[in-house]
Every structure is written in structure tokens, then in C-alpha cells.
Amino acid sequence: xxxxxxxxxxxxxxxxxxxxxxxxxxxxxxxxxxxxxxxxxxxxxxxxxxxxxxxxxxxxxxxxxxxxxxxxxxxxxxxxxxxxxxxxxxxxxxxxxxxxxxxxxxxxxxxxxxxxxxxxxxxxxxxxxxxxxxxxxxxxxxxxxxxxxxxxxxxxxxxxxxxxxxxxxxxxxxxxxxxxxxxxxxxxxxxxxxxxxxxxxxxxxxxxxxxxxxxxxxxxxxxxxxxxxxxxxxxxxxxxxxxxxxxxxxxxxxxxxxxxxxxxxxxxxxxxxxxxxxxxxxxxxxxxxxxx
Ligand code: SF4
Ligand code: MG
Numbered sequence: 262x263x264x265x266x267x268x269x270x271x272x273x274x275x276x277x278x279x280x281x282x283x284x285x286x287x288x289x290x291x292x293x294x295x296x297x298x299x300x301x302x303x304x305x306x307x308x309x310x311x312x313x314x315x316x317x318x319x320x321x322x323x324x325x326x327x328x329x330x331x332x333x334x335x336x337x338x339x340x341x342x343x344x345x346x347x348x349x350x351x352x353x354x355x356x357x358x359x360x361x362x363x364x365x366x367x368x369x370x371x372x373x374x375x376x377x378x379x380x381x382x383x384x385x386x387x388x389x390x391x392x393x394x395x396x397x398x399x400x401x402x403x404x405x406x407x408x409x410x411x412x413x414x415x416x417x418x419x420x421x422x423x424x425x426x427x428x429x430x431x432x433x434x435x436x437x438x439x440x441x442x443x444x445x446x447x448x449x450x451x452x453x454x455x456x457x458x459x460x461x462x463x464x465x466x467x468x469x470x471x472x473x474x475x476x477x478x479x480x481x482x483x484x485x486x487x488x489x490x491x492x493x494x495x496x497x498x499x500x501x502x503x504x505x506x507x508x509x510x511x512x513x514x515x516x517x518x519x520x521x522x523x524x525x526x527x528x529x530x531x532x533x534x535x536x537x538x539x540x541x542x543x544x545x546x547x548x549x550x551x552x553x
Contacts, residue, residue, distance in 0.1 A: 263296075263299030263300075263301070265295070265296050265299055265300065265301045266296060267292050267293060267296050269296075269301065269302055269322065270292040270295065270296070270302060270321050270322050270323060271321075271322055272319065272320045272321045272322050272323075273322075274319045274320055276316075276320055277316065278313060278316070279463055279464045280463075281461075281463040282313070282460075282461075282462065282463060282464075283381070283383060283434035283435075283458070283459075283460030283461040283462065283463070283471075284313060284314050284317060284381060284434075284460060285434075286434040286435075286437040286440065287314070287317065287379065287381060287434060287440070287458055287460060288317055288320055288321070289437060290432075290437050290440040290441040290444055291317075291321070291350065291379070291444060292321065293441045294441050294442075294444040294445040294448060295348075295448070297441070297445050298445055298448055298449070300348055300448075302321075302322055302323045302324070303324070304346075304347065304348055305323050305324065305347065305348045305349075305350065306323070306324040306325065306326065306340055306347050306348070306349055306350075307321070307323055307324070307325045307326075307349075307350045307351070307352060308325070308326045308327075308328055308333045308334075308336045308337040308340065308349070308350075308351045308352070309325070309326075309327055309328065309333050309351070309352040309353070310328055310329065310330050310331055310332060310333040310352075310353050310354070310357040310358070310361070310362060311329065311330040311331075311357055311388070312353070312354035312356060312357045312381075312386075312387065312388050313354065313381075313387040313388045313462075314352060314353070314354045314357075314381035314383075314387075314460070315327070315333070315352060315353065315354065315357060317352050317381075318352065324347075326340065330357060330361045330362075331353075331357055331358070331360070331361030331362030331363075331365065332362060332365065333351045333352060333353050333357070333358070333362065334351050334353070334358070334362060334365040334366060334369045334376075334378060335365050335369075336351075337349045337350075337351035337369075337374070337376045337378075338369060338372070338374045338376065338520070341374045341375060341376050341520075341521060342374075342520075342521055342524070342527065342532065343531070343532050343533055344531045344532065344533045344534075345375065345521045345527060345531050346531050348377075348448060349374075349375075349376040349377070350376070350377045350378075350379065350448070351376055351377065351378045351379070352379050352381070353378065353379075353380050353381070354380070354381050354382070354383070354386075354387070354388075354394075355380060355381070355382040355383060355384060355385075355394045355395060355396040355417075356386045356394040356395060358378070358380045359380065359382075359394075359395045359396060359415050359417055359420075360394060360395040360415075363395070363415075366378075366417075366420070366421075367420065367424040368424075369453055370420075370421050370424040370425050370426040370453060370455075371424050371425035371426075372453070372520045373425065373426075373427055373452045373453050373517055373518070373519050373520055374452075374453055374519060374520040374521060375451055375452055375453070375519045375520075375521065376453060376454070377444070377447045377448055377450075377454045377456065378453065378454065378455050378456070379444065379447075379456045379458060380417060380455065380456070380457045380458065381458055381460040382396055382417065382457050382458060382459060382460055383460045383461060383462035383466055383469070384396045384397050384398065384401070384414075384462075384466055384468075384469045385397060385403065385462050385465050385466040385469075386465075387462040387464065387465055387466075390404075390465060391403050391404060391462075391464075391465030391466070392404060392405040392406075393405055393406040393410045393412075395412075395414065395415045396414050396415055396417065397410050397412075397414060398410070398414055398468070398469075399411070399412070399413055399414060401468065403465075416499065416500070416502065417455070417457050418431060418455075418457060418498075418499040418511055418512075419496070419499040419500060421455045422492075422495065422496060422499055422511075422512055426453055426454075426455055426512070427450070427452035427453060427454075427513065427514040427515075427517050428446075428447060428450040428452060428453065428454035428455065428510070428512070428513050428514075429455050429457075429495070429499070429510075429511050429512040429513075430443050430446070430447060430454070430455065430456050430457070430508075430509060430510045430511055431443075431456070431457045431458070431459065431506075431507065431508045431509070431511060432444070432456055432457075432458045432459070432508055432509075433458065433459040433474055433478050433508050434458060434459060434460045434461060434471070435459070435461075435471050435474050435475055435478065436478070436480075436508070439480060439508065439509070440456075440458065443456055443508070443509060443510065444456055446510055450513065451515075451519060452514075452517055452519050459474050459478065459506070459508070461474065474506070477503070477504060477505060477506045478506050478507075478508050479505060479506070479507060479508070480507075480508055480509050481498065481507050481508065481509035481510065481511065482509050484507075489509075489510045489511060489512050489513045490513055490514070490515065492512065492514075495511050495512035496512075498511050498512075499511055499512070
């Protein structure tokens with residue numbers, strides 16, 4: 262029985278997010294999911310990139326690595342390889358994770374490290390004051406697309422499936438209770454798990470608001486007979502956007518080996534517990550090689 266509580270994850274930094282930002286429910290849900298699973302802060306590490314949402318680990322009491330723009334996923338994978346005993350959660354925005362980090366996104370999907378990727382998808386660049394992003398709808402008007410975006414939006418759900426992700430889900434900041442359940446399932450999944458969160462930017466995105474999503478979002482749990490383990494059915498749901506937007510676990514493949522399970526040296530335990538195994542005498546030799 263775990264004694265971990267949400268208070269254990271309470272950070273000391275004061276948030277700079279705008280009042281009403283869809284990032285607040287995400288922060289709350291991550292903490293609640295970790296507590297539900299009995300995970301203590303020392304068992305968890307988070308990585309982030311650059312963006313409003315990437316400040317999220319600053320507002321938690323947890324191990325964290327704030328990387329550069331678009332690089333949260335490769336850093337998360339590196340951490341997992343160094344210590345696969347840790348629960349690794351990577352936080353990106355839509356611009357950060359699907360645009361600047363788009364290449365890392367597709368290769369992380371196909372490599373299947375056991376990490377969770379939470380993408381705060383507000384369909385806009387929030388931190389830099391409202392430019393159109395890779396997930397902005399066609400025709401979306403911003404300062405950088407005054408006549409409406411002429412670029413087709415990335416569909417992160419379909420892209421994740423097409424590039425080999427083993428857990429693909431969507432949640433909504435408008436339904437925190439459901440989001441906590443989805444994040445908990447993502448953490449429990451063995452392999453790469455995407456949680457794409459519909460996260461309203463109340464300051465710069467006046468189109469994709471809480472009300473806009475509420476009109477369209479429905480839960481896959483309520484769809485009679487829907488099975489996320491059926492790739493054909495999942496592929497159909499992955500295309501849905503517009504009048505109906507599904508949330509929940511859209512696709513899950515069980516049983517595929519993770520990346521780290523296939524690396525021979527990691528079968529002897531996490532690297533951080535293996536010592537130097539005779540490869541070098543001690544870490545002072547490393548310093549000599551590199552810097553002297
Ligand atoms: Fe949230 Fe948008 Fe404000 Fe950034 S600019 S904190 S995404 S509401
Ligand atoms: Mg964004």
C-alpha cells in the first residue's frame with residue numbers, strides 16, 4: 262500500500278500560465294495518475310522542451326530535465342536507457358513535439374522505448390504569441406497566416422500509428438477525470454505511449470476553445486464494441502476530426518518488445534547500477550580522456 266499523496270508532488274515555483282490555460286488540468290491529472298499508481302517522486306523523471314507547457318515540470322516536485330526546443334523525446338529515451346527502472350514522462354507542445362521535434366517523434370514511435378509522451382496540443386504557438394502551428398486547422402487565421410493557414414494540419418494520432426507507436430490516445434483538458442484515467446493507462450503500458458491532449462490556449466487560440474471541443478469530443482469508452490486492439494477500427498477512429506473528435510485509448514498493441522528490452526547490456530540491469538564492468542577503472546579516467 263503506497264503512502265504517496267498529491268501533496269508529495271507539489272512544487273514551489275509559482276506558475277506563469279495564463280488564468281484558464283488548459284495546462285492547469287494536465288498538471289493536476291499527471292500528479293493524480295502518478296499517485297493512483299503509487300509512484301513516488303524519486304521513481305519518476307520528466308523531460309520537456311520549450312513552450313508554455315514545457316514549464317510543467319517546474320511546477321512539480323519531481324526529477325526533471327528541461328531540454329532544448331523539440332528534443333524532449335530523445336532526452337527521455339536516453340534517460341530510459343541509462344536507468345530503465347525509472348518512470349519517464351516527456352512533455353511537449355504541438356509546435357515543440359510535432360514541428361521542431363517532428364523527426365524525433367516519428368523515430369521514437371518506431372523504436373518503442375517504455376516512455377510516456379504527453380503532448381499539450383493547443384493548435385497554436387502560445388509562448389511566442391499566437392503563430393499557427395503544425396496542428397492548426399487549415400484556414401486558421403493568425404499573425405503568421407493572415408489569410409488562413411494553407412498547410413494541412415498534422416494528424417498526430419494517425420502519424421503515431423503509421424510509424425509504429427504501440428499506445429496512441431487522446432485526452433481533453435475539458436475532462437480531467439477522464440484524462441487522469443488515460444494518463445494512468447499510458448504509464449502502465451509497456452512501450453511508447455502517446456497522450457495527445459486537447460489543451461485550449463485561452464489567450465491566443467480563440468477558435469479551439471473549451472466550448473468548441475466540448476461540442477465535438479466524445480469518449481471511446483461509450484462506443485459500444487470499440488476495441489483499441491483492432492488496428493483497422495483504430496485507423497478509422499484516427500481519421501476522425503471536425504464534427505466528432507474521439508478521446509480515450511484509440512490504439513494499443515500489447516506484447517511488442519521495448520527498445521531497452523532488446524539491448525543486450527541492459528538485460529543485466531539498469532546501466533546506473535552496473536558500474537564500469539572493467540571497461541574503465543573509475544570515472545576519473547573518463548575525465549582524463551575528455552578534458553586533459
Ligand atoms: Fe496557456 Fe496560451 Fe497562456 Fe501559454 S499563452 S500559458 S498556452 S493560455
Ligand atoms: Mg502549442
